[in-house]
Amino acid sequence: MTSVLAQLEIRERTDSCVADDGFCPDWIADNLDRYVDPFFEHVYLTLVAVAIGFAISFALALVAYRRRWLINPVTQVTGILYTIPSIAAFFLLLPLTGRGKTTALIALVSYVLLIIFRNVLTGLDNVPDEAKDAGRGMGLTDRQLLWRVEVPLAVPEIMAGLRIAVTTTVGLATLAFFAGAGGLGGQIFADITFRSNVVVAGGLAVLLAALLDGLILLVQRGITPWTRAVAAR
Amino acid sequence: MSTTLAFLGEFGNAIEFIFNEHESPAGGARVGGLSETWELMWEHLKLSGAAMGVACAFSVPLALWLGHIGKGGFLAINASNVGRAVPSLALIAFFVAYLGVGFTNLVLALVLLAIPPILTNTYTGVRQVDRETVDAARGMGMTGAQIVRRVELPMALPLIFGGIRISAVNVVATATIAPLAGVVTLGDPIINVNTYGDEGRLAAAIVVALLAVVTEVSLAALQRGVTPRGLKLDRREATT
Numbered sequence A: 001m002t003s004v005l006a007q008l009e010i011r012e013r014t015d016s017c018v019a020d021d022g023f024c025p026d027w028i029a030d031n032l033d034r035y036v037d038p039f040f041e042h043v044y045l046t047l048v049a050v051a052i053g054f055a056i057s058f059a060l061a062l063v064a065y066r067r068r069w070l071i072n073p074v075t076q077v078t079g080i081l082y083t084i085p086s087i088a089a090f091f092l093l094l095p096l097t098g099r100g101k102t103t104a105l106i107a108l109v110s111y112v113l114l115i116i117f118r119n120v121l122t123g124l125d126n127v128p129d130e131a132k133d134a135g136r137g138m139g140l141t142d143r144q145l146l147w148r149v150e151v152p153l154a155v156p157e158i159m160a161g162l163r164i165a166v167t168t169t170v171g172l173a174t175l176a177f178f179a180g181a182g183g184l185g186g187q188i189f190a191d192i193t194f195r196s197n198v199v200v201a202g203g204l205a206v207l208l209a210a211l212l213d214g215l216i217l218l219v220q221r222g223i224t225p226w227t228r229a230v231a232a233r
Numbered sequence B: 001m002s003t004t005l006a007f008l009g010e011f012g013n014a015i016e017f018i019f020n021e022h023e024s025p026a027g028g029a030r031v032g033g034l035s036e037t038w039e040l041m042w043e044h045l046k047l048s049g050a051a052m053g054v055a056c057a058f059s060v061p062l063a064l065w066l067g068h069i070g071k072g073g074f075l076a077i078n079a080s081n082v083g084r085a086v087p088s089l090a091l092i093a094f095f096v097a098y099l100g101v102g103f104t105n106l107v108l109a110l111v112l113l114a115i116p117p118i119l120t121n122t123y124t125g126v127r128q129v130d131r132e133t134v135d136a137a138r139g140m141g142m143t144g145a146q147i148v149r150r151v152e153l154p155m156a157l158p159l160i161f162g163g164i165r166i167s168a169v170n171v172v173a174t175a176t177i178a179p180l181a182g183v184v185t186l187g188d189p190i191i192n193v194n195t196y197g198d199e200g201r202l203a204a205a206i207v208v209a210l211l212a213v214v215t216e217v218s219l220a221a222l223q224r225g226v227t228p229r230g231l232k233l234d235r236r237e238a239t240t
Helices: A025-066 A068-083 A086-097 A101-125 A129-137 A142-173 A184-190 A195-223 A225-232 B010-019 B034-069 B073-085 B088-099 B103-127 B131-139 B144-181 B193-226 B229-239
Strands: B021-023 B030-032
Touching: A025 A068, A025 A101, A025 A142, A025 A184, A025 A195, A068 A101, A068 B193, A086 A101, A086 B144, A086 B193, A101 A142, A129 A142, A142 A195, A142 B073, A184 A195, A184 B088, A195 A225, A195 B073, A195 B088, B010 B034, B010 B193, B021 B193, B030 B034, B030 B193, B034 B073, B034 B103, B034 B144, B034 B193, B073 B103, B088 B103, B088 B144, B103 B144, B131 B144, B144 B193
Parallel strands: none
Antiparallel strands: B021 B030
């Protein structure tokens, strides 16, 4: 009986450090290449899931911003999707979408919807009335007001949501191997008692989360120069 | 049972698995059925409850105190950001590799997972209490401990329970991978699919999903319940 989740032997137990489940710099240096593919699978899963999730929830938030009655139903539906543990979601989707990246992505996307939707909406709601009035006074139409005043002023809040979404997704994507989508979690699972393996695979996931988080922060600083001017004063 | 649920396909088989025993695909043992489902769920709840209990007992008093004296805000607020960046699977794998498997070690790992949202929310909850309210309490002659217990704690309760809710749902979800650390929870049919078969795995996924939703909904109700009446009135005025 073979299982897709069968524990793989990823090491030869000739070295005493390796045989004792130790943290072995030599083994890590020699075996770093086995983490490269899972790492990039992880990057792919995270970026694609957050990008799709962002597109859907940003659009939903823009619609709900004008049609307020939509806020409650959207929050409730995305709230349930957010609550369902992703590991359960992977297997609930399996009979419908099969093993692979699609299943993993659907589950990951459904998880970030609430986070981004809530933050975009809060950002738009917090735009000062004075700024909107000034925009209207300059003769902007509703559409122009949205894209030139409201959305730009909501950027810090939107980006904060994006940062939460990205770090959370990196974490959840470690479970995507259950859906047959690879990623660093598969490596962790392959040999969970071997310290060298756990530290490298887990460390790479933490590193990726920190890296993407920092990257979004940099982008935010770049596209909202006015927030820096205020902070500097 | 199996005939009535046949139209649901694999989901029907999975639901049937929850209620009726089956022969294990690996041979020998009988798996599934209501008594085994209960057993796994009980272990799942015991593990989650223990972790949440320790996490609350540690982080609520600490954050109340930090919030009261207005120090350690950087730590309390960034705890959540750091906590989110560490994948739960990596955290549990780390504990297994360095401390070994077992109930106690796993509870410790889940406690670490549960602390950040409670810490951050409690701290924020205390700090957002109107300083004038605190001054008024002090003017009435309340001591520091009285202010914490009778002013800051009640007003921070909705946020504290918000944090507990986030942690609890996360802990219930993460307890699913507990079998990796040798604790047999509802995640067992998911991880040991050879013993339970595909329908057992799907059944476990259904039960875990339901458990998480029930946790969320009941804690949300509790959160509304503990919100002081004064705060509710306040909010109603603010929204209208």
